[in-house]
Amino acid sequence: MESKGKKILIADDEPDILEIIQYNLTKEGYEVITAKDGDEAIGKAKIVRPDLIILDIMMPKKNGVEVCEVLRSQPSFKETLILFLTALSDEGSHVRGLETGADDYVTKPISPKVLISRVNALFRRVNKEPEDKTLKIDGLTIDPAKFEVMVGGKDITLAKKEFELLYLLASRPGRVFLRNEILNQVWGNEVIVGDRTIDVHIRKIRQKLGLDCITTVKGVGYKFNL
Amino acid sequence: MESKGKKILIADDEPDILEIIQYNLTKEGYEVITAKDGDEAIGKAKIVRPDLIILDIMMPKKNGVEVCEVLRSQPSFKETLILFLTALSDEGSHVRGLETGADDYVTKPISPKVLISRVNALFRRVNKEPEDKTLKIDGLTIDPAKFEVMVGGKDITLAKKEFELLYLLASRPGRVFLRNEILNQVWGNEVIVGDRTIDVHIRKIRQKLGLDCITTVKGVGYKFNL
DNA sequence: TTTATGTATTAACAAATTGTGAACTGACCC
DNA sequence: GGGTCAGTTCACAATTTGTTAATACATAAA
Numbered sequence: 001m002e003s004k005g006k007k008i009l010i011a012d013d014e015p016d017i018l019e020i021i022q023y024n025l026t027k028e029g030y031e032v033i034t035a036k037d038g039d040e041a042i043g044k045a046k047i048v049r050p051d052l053i054i055l056d057i058m059m060p061k062k063n064g065v066e067v068c069e070v071l072r073s074q075p076s077f078k079e080t081l082i083l084f085l086t087a088l089s090d091e092g093s094h095v096r097g098l099e100t101g102a103d104d105y106v107t108k109p110i111s112p113k114v115l116i117s118r119v120n121a122l123f124r125r126v127n128k129e130p131e132d133k134t135l136k137i138d139g140l141t142i143d144p145a146k147f148e149v150m151v152g153g154k155d156i157t158l159a160k161k162e163f164e165l166l167y168l169l170a171s172r173p174g175r176v177f178l179r180n181e182i183l184n185q186v187w188g189n190e191v192i193v194g195d196r197t198i199d200v201h202i203r204k205i206r207q208k209l210g211l212d213c214i215t216t217v218k219g220v221g222y223k224f225n226l
Numbered sequence: 227m228e229s230k231g232k233k234i235l236i237a238d239d240e241p242d243i244l245e246i247i248q249y250n251l252t253k254e255g256y257e258v259i260t261a262k263d264g265d266e267a268i269g270k271a272k273i274v275r276p277d278l279i280i281l282d283i284m285m286p287k288k289n290g291v292e293v294c295e296v297l298r299s300q301p302s303f304k305e306t307l308i309l310f311l312t313a314l315s316d317e318g319s320h321v322r323g324l325e326t327g328a329d330d331y332v333t334k335p336i337s338p339k340v341l342i343s344r345v346n347a348l349f350r351r352v353n354k355e356p357e358d359k360t361l362k363i364d365g366l367t368i369d370p371a372k373f374e375v376m377v378g379g380k381d382i383t384l385a386k387k388e389f390e391l392l393y394l395l396a397s398r399p400g401r402v403f404l405r406n407e408i409l410n411q412v413w414g415n416e417v418i419v420g421d422r423t424i425d426v427h428i429r430k431i432r433q434k435l436g437l438d439c440i441t442t443v444k445g446v447g448y449k450f451n452l
Numbered sequence: 453t454t455t456a457t458g459t460a461t462t463a464a465c466a467a468a469t470t471g472t473g474a475a476c477t478g479a480c481c482c
Numbered sequence: 483g484g485g486t487c488a489g490t491t492c493a494c495a496a497t498t499t500g501t502t503a504a505t506a507c508a509t510a511a512a
Contacts, residue, residue, distance in 0.1 A: 159498080159499055160499075160500095161499075161500070162499095193500085193501065193502090194501070194502065194503090196501080196502065197501055197502075200500085200501075200502090201500085218508095218509080218510095
């Protein structure tokens with residue numbers, strides 16, 4: 001899975017737990033940073049500016065609640081999501097944890113799947129619009145969200161297929177795409193079109209961009225290079 | 227306690243639980259409405275427009291997950307907070323519940339104090355943006371609070387759907403909205419309308435605004451640009 | 453140089469998508 | 483009941499995009 005562009009800081013003094021959570025959240029597409037005690041958590045939080053902080057409550061140096069209080073007292077961490085992950089399941093801790101300003105309070109043991117769901121739920125609530133898939137290479141900008149291509153600050157209008165083809169090639173500059181790969185990616189498996197069709201689209205792209213950024217690899221396919 | 231101006235709808239088929247929760251949340255300052263099955267929950271939700279909906283999962287008529295799905299598929303309930311309160315503590319239900327679009331998943335039995343903490347935590351997170359959602363782009367002003375559009379100081383009257391469509395597009399200038407996205411956002415998942423319907427509304431907006439601010443991206447969708 | 457192979461170019465055609473005017477359906481309001 | 487309006491659909495026109503076929507061009511091996 002590719003990056004969601006979200007950074008998560010996990011603080012726990014048990015290396016095993018740290019590792020399990022890190023593995024699972026990374027697999028889910030998050031960027032994970034770890035800390036093994038309260039002070040380290042605060043230190044790293046200030047540096048990496050995570051979007052979410054997962055805190056164990058019982059930790060050396062500073063416990064989770066203290067970490068939460070310290071962070072919440074700073075304006076720049078008012079908005080940061082905080083989730084307590086703890087073995088303390090008593091009512092008092094639960095209430096206190098949330099009243100310290102945490103956004104969620106989860107008790108161990110917890111399955112990775114459930115934790116991931118809860119993390120996703122937190123982001124879903126806060127998220128505006130995720131990831132920007134814009135490609136920027138030299139003077140060329142390809143923005144699939146806006147369906148827009150710019151060359152040297154000038155807008156170029158591409159048709160759907162042209163855009164998809166260009167985006168495919170530009171997504172991996174230098175890599176050669178076989179004609180078959182192109183057909184599968186841009187046209188789909190069931191659609192059958194002739195080989196010349198690709199050529200024609202390539203030509204239109206070259207023409208419209210006015211850039212020599214697509215190279216023909218004879219007998220093989222095409223590649224993007226800038 | 228004085229009112230927090232927040233309305234909470236609770237749906238559960240056990241009268242005792244309903245009463246306990248209602249009592250506690252009311253004491254905390256919330257305005258509480260109750261429902262004893264899924265259908266009633268949906269019905270009342272549409273009328274009272276609660277800020278938070280607490281759903282039991284196992285209920286007559288429609289279960290909680292179904293209620294959640296129905297509501298989330300409607301544009302006006304996209305932002306409403308939903309919390310599952312259930313006896314189902316298995317991992318699958320938990321994950322499924324959250325993935326349906328709920329904001330929290332809590333298992334019974336739960337102490338009133340903890341529930342209140344979690345409810346408060348949900349509101350705390352959401353309330354942080356009491357912002358003015360008015361969009362101002364160039365000479366165009368779109369105010370969803372007043373349901374009003376102005377072009378160059380002149381009032382324009384748009385119908386509901388027209389307004390929602392314009393607001394959606396204008397909320398992210400430049401970004402292309404697929405026809406599907408538009409249908410989901412403006413009409414909701416369960417409503418099925420023809421493709422021409424979007425076109426017609428787009429046309430009316432263009433006509434009324436007298437501005438060329440909506441661009442057609444053939445084969446893809448529409449985008450706002452000013 | 454010739455030939456074989458594969459690509460570029462072009463114009464013409466086919467297909468897909470969108471724009472438009474008119475008309476239909478319910479709500480709602482005199 | 484007649485009128486108005488929002489929302490929707492329809493049929494068809496207008497437009498854009500996708501594809502093909504035919505031909506010209508380029509390159510490397512024989």
